[in-house]
Amino acid sequence: MLLKSFLQKISDRSLFFFIFLFLLLSCEDDISIPDGALQEQIVDLQGSWKVQQVILNGQDVTPLFDFGDIKLTLQMDQGPSDFQIETGDAPFPILTSGTWKYDDPVYPQSISFLSAQNERSVLLAEAPISGNTTFKISFSLGCEDNTYTYIFEKE
Amino acid sequence: MQNLLDFRVYKSFLLLICLIYILAGCFEIVMVNQPASATVGEEITITVDAKVTGKEGSTLIFGFCAPRAWKARENTRVSFVSSIGNGTMSLIEPTEVDADNKLPWAEQITDRVGFGGNYGEMEWIVFKADMDLIPPDGTDEDNPVAGTITVKTKVGPSNMITQLGYFLGEALWGYFDDGSNSTYFFEQTCLEVSGAAGQAQDLCGPAPRRLVGLETYTFNDLITITFDAMEDNTSLIGANSVFLCSTAIQDAGGIEICEQTSRTEMKRIGPDLWQLTMWPPSFYNIDDGNSINELLINFRDASGQVVVKNVSGNDFQVLPKCF
Numbered sequence: 098m099l100l101k102s103f104l105q106k107i108s109d110r111s112l113f114f115f116i117f118l119f120l121l122l123s124c125e126d127d128i129s130i131p132d133g134a135l136q137e138q139i140v141d142l143q144g145s146w147k148v149q150q151v152i153l154n155g156q157d158v159t160p161l162f163d164f165g166d167i168k169l170t171l172q173m174d175q176g177p178s179d180f181q182i183e184t185g186d187a188p189f190p191i192l193t194s195g196t197w198k199y200d201d202p203v204y205p206q207s208i209s210f211l212s213a214q215n216e217r218s219v220l221l222a223e224a225p226i227s228g229n230t231t232f233k234i235s236f237s238l239g240c241e242d243n244t245y246t247y248i249f250e251k252e
Numbered sequence: 253m254q255n256l257l258d259f260r261v262y263k264s265f266l267l268l269i270c271l272i273y274i275l276a277g278c279f280e281i282v283m284v285n286q287p288a289s290a291t292v293g294e295e296i297t298i299t300v301d302a303k304v305t306g307k308e309g310s311t312l313i314f315g316f317c318a319p320r321a322w323k324a325r326e327n328t329r330v331s332f333v334s335s336i337g338n339g340t341m342s343l344i345e346p347t348e349v350d351a352d353n354k355l356p357w358a359e360q361i362t363d364r365v366g367f368g369g370n371y372g373e374m375e376w377i378v379f380k381a382d383m384d385l386i387p388p389d390g391t392d393e394d395n396p397v398a399g400t401i402t403v404k405t406k407v408g409p410s411n412m413i414t415q416l417g418y419f420l421g422e423a424l425w426g427y428f429d430d431g432s433n434s435t436y437f438f439e440q441t442c443l444e445v446s447g448a449a450g451q452a453q454d455l456c457g458p459a460p461r462r463l464v465g466l467e468t469y470t471f472n473d474l475i476t477i478t479f480d481a482m483e484d485n486t487s488l489i490g491a492n493s494v495f496l497c498s499t500a501i502q503d504a505g506g507i508e509i510c511e512q513t514s515r516t517e518m519k520r521i522g523p524d525l526w527q528l529t530m531w532p533p534s535f536y537n538i539d540d541g542n543s544i545n546e547l548l549i550n551f552r553d554a555s556g557q558v559v560v561k562n563v564s565g566n567d568f569q570v571l572p573k574c575f
Binding site for chain 2: 186188
């Protein structure tokens with residue numbers, strides 16, 4: 098009888114306030130962020146890649162030329178490290194193996210290939226995603242007006 | 253009353269137009285002194301003797317028509333001397349418009365004057381005087397202002413035969429539709445640039461057959477060569493197979509690949525239409541396609557006995573085209 102009387106005296110607003118305070122204090126104790134959960138991951142393109150399609154100035158030129166000999170192997174050791182390239186007779190911006198790196202390891206927009214002979218940077222035509230089986234790069238080979246897009250698929 | 257007012261306005265307008273055309277500067281190119289030949293990469297000096305026969309107008313416009321491969325915008329300087337003063341000229345932006353039509357100078361001259369005897373591959377670059385010089389009172393055809401414009405330009409890196417062109421106009425009034433306040437001239441004798449390996453690209457001759465699909469390219473690009481046996485009614489019409497016979501010309505000499513193998517066999521893409529795609533560095537087994545000055549090409553049947561060259565009897569010439 099006394100409890101009922103007490104409750105009647107409390108306004109709705111006060112009741113909500115206490116419930117909110119209770120929930121807030123309860124949640125505060127339960128929120129926890131695992132170690133490393135917010136650490137950004139380096140995009141993983143490790144593996145051997147073959148050319149699936151070649152686009153030149155928007156036109157598919159894959160049927161016109163044999164790009165089948167191109168094999169790009171990207172290695173990673175906590176980040177990009179070495180690469181191996183085989184091209185056969187097909188064009189590619191860099192023709193000898195070396196090391197590679199991203200411009201930004203987490204949100205890369207380009208890849209640089211460095212060999213003893215030269216260094217070439219190619220654009221990532223789409224943002225690469227770790228675990229995907231394809232990625233795209235764009236570059237010029239001769240005249241700057243001509244843009245080549247190579248779509249790689251994982252072997 | 254209204255009609256009378258309209259008539260007066262109309263009359264005033266006509267008078268103003270007439271006045272503009274009478275007052276605006278008129279030009280005459282008296283003589284062009286340009287060399288008949290040059291060595292690749294050489295800086296040549298050209299003088300253009302001219303007369304101004306109109307009093308009004310103060311800012312000289314000068315156009316120079318040169319092969320695009322010369323990159324004349326980067327390699328040309330212009331100045332002038334005259335009986336009323338001397339001055340230098342600066343390149344104007346391709347988008348800078350004239351006062352009359354509000355259209356870019358270079359675009360208008362290209363459209364209205366053209367490229368003379370050249371089949372193409374040319375461009376007009378336009379200069380404007382850095383300072384104004386006003387012809388004195390009494391300047392007319394009998395009392396012109398005489399002057400000489402000096403052009404120093406570096407010719408391109410490849411052998412070429414070309415006809416150079418010159419334009420004179422005036423910036424204050426702009427480029428009149430009837431051309432009455434401007435003039436142009438193409439030197440009759442084509443200038444020959446030599447000294448590089450390979451045959452000259454003759455812009456003064458007939459337009460060559462287009463063999464490469466890309467609008468612009470170097471020999472580091474993936475090149476697709478298309479041969480239409482029907483064009484010019486060649487002897488390879490009806491052939492069962494066609495092979496590419498080519499020579500890559502470098503400074504050090506030529507690399508010839510003329511064989512009837514799968515490497516040179518062209519793919520049939522239509523009736524009497526053949527195509528071959530190559531990447532020159534690997535096709536000619538060289539490190540850098542840019543070391544190739546040109547390709548000389550003919551087309552053959554499987555026996556190698558039927559050979560198609562251009563209508564002049566020479567190999568087809570394919571030059572890099574990146575500008």
